[in-house]
Amino acid sequence: MRPYFATLFRAKWLYMVALVLMLTGAVAGSYLMAGTKYEASARIWIDRPVLGNLVEGANQYGVNPAQTQGDILYQLIQTDSFLSSVIRATKGGSALTGRPSEDAPVIEAVRENLAYTVVGMNTVVLAFTSEDPVLCQQMVQATMDQYRKWVMESRTEQSTAQLAFFREQVEFYTGQMNAAKAKFDAFRAKNPDLRAPGGEYLNIELNRLQREYEGARDLVSTAQYKLDQATLVETLSTGGQQLDFRVLDKPTVPAEAASPLKAMMKLLILGVGASFGLVLTAVVLFTWMDRAVRTADDLAKLTDAPVLVSLPDLQAGERKRPRTREKRARGVPKGADLAGAEGR
Amino acid sequence: MATAVKTGSSYGDTGLFRDLYTRVLRHGGEECGVLGITSAIDGEGKSTVVRSLALMLANDQALAKASGETGDILVLDCNQRADEEEGVTREFMVDLAPGLIQYLGMRAELEEAVKPTFLDHLWVMPIGGTQHNFSVLIRTPRMEELMEGLRARFELIIMDLPSVLATTDAQVLGALADQIALVVRAGVTPRRLVSQALDEMDREKLVGTVLNDVRPDLPKWLSDRL
Numbered sequence: 163m164r165p166y167f168a169t170l171f172r173a174k175w176l177y178m179v180a181l182v183l184m185l186t187g188a189v190a191g192s193y194l195m196a197g198t199k200y201e202a203s204a205r206i207w208i209d210r211p212v213l214g215n216l217v218e219g220a221n222q223y224g225v226n227p228a229q230t231q232g233d234i235l236y237q238l239i240q241t242d243s244f245l246s247s248v249i250r251a252t253k254g255g256s257a258l259t260g261r262p263s264e265d266a267p268v269i270e271a272v273r274e275n276l277a278y279t280v281v282g283m284n285t286v287v288l289a290f291t292s293e294d295p296v297l298c299q300q301m302v303q304a305t306m307d308q309y310r311k312w313v314m315e316s317r318t319e320q321s322t323a324q325l326a327f328f329r330e331q332v333e334f335y336t337g338q339m340n341a342a343k344a345k346f347d348a349f350r351a352k353n354p355d356l357r358a359p360g361g362e363y364l365n366i367e368l369n370r371l372q373r374e375y376e377g378a379r380d381l382v383s384t385a386q387y388k389l390d391q392a393t394l395v396e397t398l399s400t401g402g403q404q405l406d407f408r409v410l411d412k413p414t415v416p417a418e419a420a421s422p423l424k425a426m427m428k429l430l431i432l433g434v435g436a437s438f439g440l441v442l443t444a445v446v447l448f449t450w451m452d453r454a455v456r457t458a459d460d461l462a463k464l465t466d467a468p469v470l471v472s473l474p475d476l477q478a479g480e481r482k483r484p485r486t487r488e489k490r491a492r493g494v495p496k497g498a499d500l501a502g503a504e505g506r
Numbered sequence: 507m508a509t510a511v512k513t514g515s516s517y518g519d520t521g522l523f524r525d526l527y528t529r530v531l532r533h534g535g536e537e538c539g540v541l542g543i544t545s546a547i548d549g550e551g552k553s554t555v556v557r558s559l560a561l562m563l564a565n566d567q568a569l570a571k572a573s574g575e576t577g578d579i580l581v582l583d584c585n586q587r588a589d590e591e592e593g594v595t596r597e598f599m600v601d602l603a604p605g606l607i608q609y610l611g612m613r614a615e616l617e618e619a620v621k622p623t624f625l626d627h628l629w630v631m632p633i634g635g636t637q638h639n640f641s642v643l644i645r646t647p648r649m650e651e652l653m654e655g656l657r658a659r660f661e662l663i664i665m666d667l668p669s670v671l672a673t674t675d676a677q678v679l680g681a682l683a684d685q686i687a688l689v690v691r692a693g694v695t696p697r698r699l700v701s702q703a704l705d706e707m708d709r710e711k712l713v714g715t716v717l718n719d720v721r722p723d724l725p726k727w728l729s730d731r732l
Contacts, residue, residue, distance in 0.1 A: 163732060164723075164724070164732045167723075167724055167728060167732065168723035168724055171723065171724055171725065171728075172693075172723065453696045453697055453698060454692075454693050454694060454695060454696055454697070455690050455692060455693075455695050455696075455697055455700055455717070456692050456693050456723065457692070457717075457720070457723070458717055458720075460697065461690055461700070461715050461717055464697060464700050464701055464704065465700075465704050465712070465715065467533075467688075467709075467712045467713070467714045467715055468529070468533055468714045468715070469714065469715050469716075469717055470525075470526050470529045470530060470533070470687060470713070470714035470715065470716050471522055471523075471525050471526040471529065471716055471717070472692075472716075472717040472720045473522055473551075473555070473716065473717065473718045473719065473720060474522075474719075474720055474721070475692075475719045475720060475721045
């Protein structure tokens with residue numbers, strides 16, 4: 163450790179000046195870069211849907227509805243098209259030109275400042291930070307609106323697909339049922355008297371055909387039931403009645419800056435750390451690069467010959483002695499020149 | 507009068523140089539008639555060490571008291587340099603010429619080249635300026651004869667030698683000395699150059715090293731803790 167401290171004290175004023183300059187720069191930079199930030203937020207309540215997804219079962223949203231919706235929201239925020247729609251609905255929409263290369267930085271800036279937090283099982287908090295308070299409120303509102311629109315469109319598409327699927331199922335099973343009925347009727351027509359010799363075998367076959375028919379009929383019934391449910395879901399989605407999230411706290415234009423000191427402190431701590439780090443690095447570097455003989459130990463390592471004497475730096479000692487003390491030591495009266503006492 | 511010689515480039519504290527000479531005698535033996543002071547490169551303070559050592563010894567008259575001999579000391583400047591103000595003779599207030607070069611070139615007598623100073627037992631033989639064939643002159647028999655003559659006359663000869671790595675003259679002149687001390691300036695001379703100089707010197711004659719311009723690397727309160 164001693165060599166490093168020695169390097170530091172050897173040029174302590176230089177390091178101190180450098181450190182003060184860097185710290186001043188860090189403070190000024192923190193103040194200028196931190197800026198005044200506003201934050202607008204909205205709280206959204208996420209509930210289980212009234213009618214679940216009939217294809218996958220009723221447990222569409224799993225254990226944590228808010229987490230599921232939060233994940234969907236996260237994925238949407240990562241999508242440029244979604245954010246473009248959000249930005250266009252705000253005063254920042256004029257910054258978008260329609261050219262991907264020019265829009266990308268704008269979208270990325272919005273993505274960095276848009277955040278969501280899942281609170282508990284049913285609540286999602288959506289927030290946007292910016293230096294423009296009005297933009298903050300508009301961004302949050304636009305995000306919610308676009309998200310709601312996406313959800314509705316998704317549900318509509320899903321229910322349309324489900325309808326088509328269940329219709330096909332009904333048709334298919336109806337065909338099967340009709341075929342089984344036709345076989346049953348044909349067998350009865352061909353074998354009207356089941357009490358004839360060998361009739362027990364005919365009965366077995368008849369029962370089998372009947373069970374086949376009844377099975378197909380049950381399938382038709384089930385598929386029809388699902389089709390009816392899917393039709394109802396589509397109706398509700400289209401009518402906007404099946405909304406499983408509600409806004410608890412609408413976004414408003416923030417009146418006060420949000421934690422202005424926090425951002426500044428972070429930058430300041432970073433700047434202070436970097437300043438000390440740079441000075442420390444310089445000290446370590448100069449210590450490693452130092453190849454001069456500085457102490458009697460350094461000299462003793464180079465040769466077996468003894469170090470006869472270590473002569474101090476006389477010039478440094480004279481520089482440190484105050485002029486007044488020098489005069490007093492030489493008996494120079496007050497007001498007289500020191501050079502005069504030396505006969506020069 | 508000796509204390510008035512203290513300037514910005516000489517050491518007023520003679521205790522250190524007394525220690526230096528004592529250790530030279532201890533490590534090198536009592537029979538040190540010629541002590542050479544050299545360094546790896548120029549600017550390490552060997553001329554200052556030569557001056558201060560000579561002044562201390564002359565002031566003390568320690569030699570005279572100890573040995574009962576004359577105790578005369580000679581400072582022999584063998585270091586050619588561009589700036590005459592940096593030579594050992596600057597503070598002794600003697601003329602730069604005639605000196606060693608003129609004597610070796612047979613342009614001056616010994617009595618003219620060896621000059622007394624303001625101190626009773628201190629003499630100086632300045633280099634005499636710069637000469638392009640100085641390297642040739644010091645390799646002549648006249649140089650050896652000079653040294654023999656000076657040994658007989660002076661109790662101690664302190665030679666201000668050229669830098670080891672600057673010229674091979676240091677090795678030639680160093681061979682004329684009994685002991686050699688290497689001056690190293692703290693914080694300036696790289697270790698590599700010191701090692702190189704040590705490799706080129708006659709290690710048998712190396713009595714020790716002098717670390718010059720040492721500054722405390724840490725404040726006392728921190729140094730005590732580390």
